[in-house]
C-alpha cells in the first residue's frame with residue numbers, strides 16, 4: 001500500500017482546541033490547550049499539523065497570536081487555514097513559518113487575488129474545497145460559493161498546487177470519509193488531494209490510502225484522534241506504506 005500523509009488537526013476557537021460537527025458554530029467540543037494538543041501530535045510522530053483559526057473562518061475575531069505561537073513551536077510542517085483572505089492575513093500566516101496555507105472563502109469570493117497569490121507563492125498555497133454535495137461553501141461554511149468542478153477547473157488553469165477536500169456532511173461525525181467525492185475530484189484534477197472529513201477508524205484511513213494511486217496525498221484526522229478511536233501512532237503505522 002502506498003504511503004498516505006496524515007495531518008492531525010488542531011482547530012482553535014476562542015483560544016481552545018475544539019472539534020465541530022458539520023462545521024457548525026456552536027457545536028464545539030473543547031479539548032483544552034491548542035499548544036498541548038499540537039505538541040502531543042508532534043510527539044506521537046506526526047510529520048504535519050493541520051492548524052485552523054476557526055474564529056477567523058467564522059468572522060468572530062481571530063486567534064492570530066496563539067496560532068503563531070503554536071506554529072512557531074512546531075518542528076514539523078504546518079498547514080494553516082481559516083480567515084486567510086487578503087494580503088495582510090496571508091502575510092501574517094506565512095510569517096508563522098508554516099509550510100503552506102489553505103484558502104477557502106477567498107477562492108470563491110476574490111478569484112483574482114487567489115490567482116495572484118498562487119502565481120507568487122506556488123505550492124505554499126493550497127485551496128480548501130469545502131463542499132455540500134457538489135456546492136462549495138465559504139464564510140465558515142455558511143454561504144454557497146459555486147460549483148465544485150467549475151471552481152476546480154478554474155483553479156487548475158491558474159496553477160493551484162493542491163486541494164484540501166472536505167465533505168461538510170461528514171466533518172466531525174465519525175461516519176467515514178466520502179470516498180466517492182475523493183475519487184471524483186481526483187478524476188477531475190492532476191493535482192494532489194488531501195482528504196478531510198469523517199475519518200472514524202483505521203479502516204477508513206486504509207480506504208483513503210487505497211486512493212493514493214488516484215491522487216490522494218494525505219488525510220486530515222480530527223475527531224477520531226480526540227475521541228481516542230485510535231492513537232496517532234496506530235494511524236501512522238496503518239498508512240505507512
Ligand SMILES: O=C(O)c1ccccc1N[C@@H]1O[C@H](COP(=O)(O)O)[C@@H](O)[C@H]1O
Pocket residue numbers: 011020022023024052054056057058081082083084085102103104105106128130138139140141164171
Ligand atoms: O475545519 C472546520 O471545521 C471548519 C469549519 C467551519 C469553517 C471552516 C473550517 N475550517 C477551515 O477553514 C478554512 C476556510 O477558511 P476561510 O474560508 O479561508 O476563511 C478551510 O480551509 C477549512 O480548513
